[in-house]
Amino acid sequence: MRTIIAQEPNKRIVDIFQSNSDILFTFFPVFRFKELSVQRKWLDKLKNGYFNWIIFTSFRSWKILINQISSGTGCIPDQTKIAVFGPASVEQIKQSGGRVDFTVHAHNAAEFGLKFINKISAKQKIAYPASFSADTHLEKCLSTNDMQVYRENIYKPLCIIDSEKINKIMVDFKPDSMVFFSSKSVKLFMDNCSVDILNNIAGMQLFALGTPTSRILKNYSTQGIIKPKYPDIYTLSDLIYKASISEENENYAITKTI
DSSP, X not given: OEEEEESOXXXXXXXXXXXXXXXXXXXXXXXXXXXXXXXXXXXXXHHTTOOSEEEESSHHHXXXXXXXXXXXXXXXXXXXXXXXXXXXHHHHHHHTTOOOSBOOOOSSXXXXXXXXXXXXXXXXXXXXXXXXXXXXXXHHHHSOTTOEEEEEEXXXXXXXXXXXXXXXXXXXXXXXXXXXXXXXXXXXXXHTOOHHHHHHHHTSEEEEXXXXXXXXXXXXXXXOEEEESXXXXXXHHXXXXXXXXXOOOTTEEEEXXX
């Protein structure tokens, strides 16, 4: 297989995917990420232990916030518990010396929010450092039982692709499969494709990290979309390998096209 991964490369991701030595991968970043300044009032509340919980949906949001807190010689106080969505994010945070007080398997952030809210007491104050482009589904799930959700946008994804870059990688690399980590990256990538390239993609094997991404990909494929049962980069890498050797694997779900 010749696979495009629509994601910025870092050592961890490269190591995970390139462990599949029989598959030729290339990385094609869709975004670069701009850090945003955290509002002083929100940050002071966090440092002073005003929030009962803080919830992270990515390692990126945790790392950006920790860097901003550390620059002001502060930290997340012990009385503020930390909830994290996604096994990969949990692993990275722990490896970086952070703590995780709550996590649970979920298909997407909204489902995680529902499971989280059912495990905690009512009338909690929840800090939510987020991407500027993140939707409000998680906030809506959290805003029950008199919960107070304090969202703070701490980074913003900026699109860095165009039709010329896509055409070049398609011609030079000649992929037969593609991997997408988010529904937004799918939309931006496909919006910059020519009709010929879209027709080419429709016959490729497409992989998605999670359910929201696979639902969007269905619109561009004549094949089944392969994804893990739960968003997990290690399982996704295994599925790509198994797909390359055409073996059945009970640990994946295929989103069938209609």
